[in-house]
Amino acid sequence: MTIREAISDIASALQTARINEPDVEAKWIISHVLDIPLGRLLLNTRDKFPNTLHERVRSILERRRIHEPLQHILGSVSFCGIEIEVTPDALIPRPETELLAEAAWIWLNDRSPNARRVLDIGTGTGCIPIAITRNCPTAEVHAVDISNPALSLARRNAARNDCTKIQFFESDLFAGLTDQHFDLIVSNPPYIPTAEIETLDIEVRNYDPTLALDGGDDGLDFYRRIANEAPRYLCADGILMCEFGDGQSHALAKMFTSGSGKVGIEQDLTGRDRFFRATFNRDVDD
Numbered sequence: 001m002t003i004r005e006a007i008s009d010i011a012s013a014l015q016t017a018r019i020n021e022p023d024v025e026a027k028w029i030i031s032h033v034l035d036i037p038l039g040r041l042l043l044n045t046r047d048k049f050p051n052t053l054h055e056r057v058r059s060i061l062e063r064r065r066i067h068e069p070l071q072h073i074l075g076s077v078s079f080c081g082i083e084i085e086v087t088p089d090a091l092i093p094r095p096e097t098e099l100l101a102e103a104a105w106i107w108l109n110d111r112s113p114n115a116r117r118v119l120d121i122g123t124g125t126g127c128i129p130i131a132i133t134r135n136c137p138t139a140e141v142h143a144v145d146i147s148n149p150a151l152s153l154a155r156r157n158a159a160r161n162d163c164t165k166i167q168f169f170e171s172d173l174f175a176g177l178t179d180q181h182f183d184l185i186v187s188n189p190p191y192i193p194t195a196e197i198e199t200l201d202i203e204v205r206n207y208d209p210t211l212a213l214d215g216g217d218d219g220l221d222f223y224r225r226i227a228n229e230a231p232r233y234l235c236a237d238g239i240l241m242c243e244f245g246d247g248q249s250h251a252l253a254k255m256f257t258s259g260s261g262k263v264g265i266e267q268d269l270t271g272r273d274r275f276f277r278a279t280f281n282r283d284v285d286d
Contacts, residue, residue, distance in 0.1 A: 004045035006030055010057065017065040025070055029060055032074050067202045080131040084157050089149035090124035091212040096268045097188050100243050100275055101128045103266070104186045105135035107239065111183060113138045119180075119233065120144070121173055121187035121226070124212060126154030126166070128186060133163040142182070144171035147211060173222070174229045181235045188243040189222035191215040219245055220252070227255050231280040240278040249273035 001009075007026045014022035031038045033053050063073050071077040071086045078084070079093045080101055086092050108116050116139040120129045123143035133141050143166060145151050151168050158166045169176055192213045197205055204213070215221055223242070230240050244252055249265050256263045256278040268274035 001049045001051075002045065003030060003034075003041065003047050003049045006049040006057070007045070010061065013061050014064065017067075019064060019067070025064070028070065028074070029057065033057055033060070067206070069203045069207050072207060079125075079127040080135070082127070082130060082134060082161055084125050084127045084130070085153060085160065086125060087149075087153055088207055089147065089153050089209065091188075091208050093125055093127040096274055097128065097243060098131070099266075099268060100186065100188060100241060101131040102135075103275065103277075104128070104184060104241055105132045105139075107241075108132065108136040108139050108184060115183045115235070115237075116140060117180075117182045117235075118142065118184045118186065119177075119182040121185065122146075122189050122212070122222075123154050123168065124150050124188075126157045126168070128188065129154075129166050130158055130161050130163045132186075133158075133166055134161065141165070142167045142169065142180075144169045144173070144176065146170065146172045147209070150209075150212075173225055174233055177233065180233060181238070182233055183235050183238045184241065185226075185230055185234060185238070186241045187222075187226060189215070189226065191219045191222070191243075191245040191248065193217060193219040215245075218251075219248060220255070223252055223255060227258075227261075227278075230278075231261075234280060238279070240280075241275060242278075243275050244273075246272060249276070252276055 007030055010026035010029055011022040014025055031041045033056050060073055069092060071092045076083050076085050077093055080098050084093055118132060118139050118141045120143040123129060123145045129141045129143040132139055148170055151170055155168055158164055190213050192215055194214055194217055197213055253263045261278050261280045264277045265273050266275045
């Protein structure tokens with residue numbers, strides 16, 4: 001059997017199991033078991049697929065047929081070109097969140113080197129602060145999460161990506177922080193309304209931690225807390241960047257401009273409102 005034939009067989013099995021994008025996943029599975037980059041794999045599809053690896057593929061397919069996320073099975077995901085370990089202890093990083101991380105490091109790189117203190121709220125796998133650190137090495141990055149297992153995962157990811165200077169803290173949003181100020185606060189908080197969690201795809205509702213999904217009755221509980229508390233932790237000319245869910249942009253724009261704040265809404269690659277930037281015209285001591 002050639003690599004091309006193995007990919008075809010795996011894609012057929014995944015399609016039968018009603019897995020989205022079976023052809024794409026089949027290539028990732030073969031790339032993983034052969035331990036070669038996907039680009040190189042696609043250049044060598046006529047090569048023989050080793051018989052010794054069939055059992056390993058079968059094991060992966062058995063887990064995938066019950067809709068266990070492929071990222072959990074393979075153990076990692078690429079985020080902004082960085083390999084991030086994933087486990088059921090934290091939300092699997094999504095492609096749209098890469099845009100949030102990119103916006104953060106671009107903003108930081110436009111700043112003075114002396115004005116690059118960052119706080120990531122609800123860090124999960126640590127993907128956002130790691131991406132920021134890799135792309136803005138002079139940044140002083142702090143990250144918090146209420147989940148100790150998630151923090152352990154984030155620290156492992158920081159170590160494997162040579163980002164050990166990131167400071168991780170266990171904290172319920174700002175509750176565990178001392179009197180500190182940041183130039184940038186970034187967050188991808190839980191934003192799914194509680195009643196909608198049971199309607200999510202099985203790969204999300206059964207495998208992503210509810211703690212990372214549940215945003216309360218309307219999905220906006222964490223944003224209310226952030227809107228109330230973030231100005232006290234931002235430098236006078238600092239900025240807040242957050243990801244949010246479908247249909248929430250109007251309520252969030254109203255929430256973050258209810259005082260003297262200013263909000264800009266940005267779209268993801270599908271054209272959906274997905275992020276906002278907020279500044280606060282308040283007197284804050286650095």
